[in-house]
Amino acid sequence: MSDAAPASSAPAGAVPRPSPFDLVRDALRRVEAQFLEDTVSTVSGITEIGQYLHAGGGKRVRPALVLLAAALCGVEGPGVIALATVVEMIHAATLIHDDVIDGAETRRGRPSTNFRWGTQKCVLAGDWLYMQAFKVALQLRHFGILDELITLTQAMVEGELLQQEMTGRVVTREQHLELIERKTARLFSVSCKLAAMLGGLGDDIIARLGAYGHHLGLAFQMVDDLLDLTASAAQLGKPVGNDLREGKMTLACLDAYAAASAEGRAHFECVLRERGYRSVAFDEIQALLAASGALTRARLEARQHAERARELILLFPPSPYRDALEDLPLLMVERAS
Numbered sequence: 249m250s251d252a253a254p255a256s257s258a259p260a261g262a263v264p265r266p267s268p269f270d271l272v273r274d275a276l277r278r279v280e281a282q283f284l285e286d287t288v289s290t291v292s293g294i295t296e297i298g299q300y301l302h303a304g305g306g307k308r309v310r311p312a313l314v315l316l317a318a319a320l321c322g323v324e325g326p327g328v329i330a331l332a333t334v335v336e337m338i339h340a341a342t343l344i345h346d347d348v349i350d351g352a353e354t355r356r357g358r359p360s361t362n363f364r365w366g367t368q369k370c371v372l373a374g375d376w377l378y379m380q381a382f383k384v385a386l387q388l389r390h391f392g393i394l395d396e397l398i399t400l401t402q403a404m405v406e407g408e409l410l411q412q413e414m415t416g417r418v419v420t421r422e423q424h425l426e427l428i429e430r431k432t433a434r435l436f437s438v439s440c441k442l443a444a445m446l447g448g449l450g451d452d453i454i455a456r457l458g459a460y461g462h463h464l465g466l467a468f469q470m471v472d473d474l475l476d477l478t479a480s481a482a483q484l485g486k487p488v489g490n491d492l493r494e495g496k497m498t499l500a501c502l503d504a505y506a507a508a509s510a511e512g513r514a515h516f517e518c519v520l521r522e523r524g525y526r527s528v529a530f531d532e533i534q535a536l537l538a539a540s541g542a543l544t545r546a547r548l549e550a551r552q553h554a555e556r557a558r559e560l561i562l563l564f565p566p567s568p569y570r571d572a573l574e575d576l577p578l579l580m581v582e583r584a585s
Contacts, residue, residue, distance in 0.1 A: 268572035268579070269308070272315040275329065279311045282333045286384055287340075289376065297361050297373040301340045304356045309468070309580075310335045310439045316576075317457055318443030320569040327388050331442045334397065337381040339435065342404060344374035349408065350494050357485035393445050400438045407431040416495035416520050421502055428469040429462070436465030456560055460573070463557035468580045470550035473498035475585065477537060483585045489530040492519050499549065501533075503542035512536050547581070554581045 269276070280302065287298030311332035318328040346352070347360040348370050354360055362370045378401060385394050407430030414423060440461030444454045475484060476491045477500060491498050497505065497520070505516050515528045515536060537543050554577035561573045
């Protein structure tokens with residue numbers, strides 16, 4: 249897990265806070281071990297795909313949220329590790345299905361699962377991971393949690409279907425925000441709530457943790473979308489400008505489109521129509537984004553959600569875990585990959 253976020257900054261002379269990921273490092277190792285154990289199937293292809301995804305790394309943000317929220321609330325035990333593993337399995341399933349739907353050839357600098365194993369096997373492997381996640385959760389015999397996970401998965405699938413309907417056309421900001429709420433923020437929110445539900449904490453605490461995760465997830469996805477437009481292929485581990493190439497208008501593109509001249513709007517529409525930068529170069533799109541100030545406004549919106557998440561977590565009693573969850577939103581919006 250070498251790609252975890254760096255430690256938080258601290259005033260001169262103060263002892264720096266540990267990285268949120270370092271604070272739960274040992275527990276994350278247990279989650280990774282359980283993920284490898286729980287994704288072994290009698291069908292070798294499923295095991296291979298699960299191990300391949302695990303070896304590809306990733307920030308492990310979602311299981312870290314489960315662990316940090318659990319520690320914040322004083323909830324301990326093997327059930328917490330199981331829930332952190334469950335959210336990572338659900339996330340892995342979404343990655344497999346996303347790559348199939350998008351026809352992606354790379355992820356995190358390596359061939360995508362879809363590219364390596366083909367569409368049919370990957371669709372079924374993703375389905376198996378979803379079912380395995382529910383099976384692990386069911387062993388906890390907490391039907392409120394199981395209901396939460398099923399509702400989450402339904403919302404994520406609905407989000408993917410919405411994206412299919414929205415692909416290749418200009419949509420409203422409201423439609424885009426609904427999409428990223430379903431596809432990303434909902435999983436962040438549930439990740440923050442699960443341990444408190446397991447521990448039988450009050451509805452107000454569960455709701456506050458869920459709201460924290462909601463705003464953190466929105467900030468995370470907004471920055472992800474910005475990086476697709478501003479980072480390098482080496483930083484992302486996949487081609488840049490990929491969202492627009494796939495027919496997806498993210499927040500900054502929608503903002504730039506609204507501010508553009510008829511000619512500028514035609515540039516965006518051409519890329520959507522051609523599914524690539526053939527008649528219009530990516531540099532031309534970047535110029536329109538820069539001229540409109542859309543990138544700056546989108547980053548500001550991400551920071552506003554990060555600040556709201558921070559305000560919500562400060563309502564909890566002081567602890568190293570509250571500090572970590574306070575630091576995490578800023579780390580998410582300042583990341584470079």
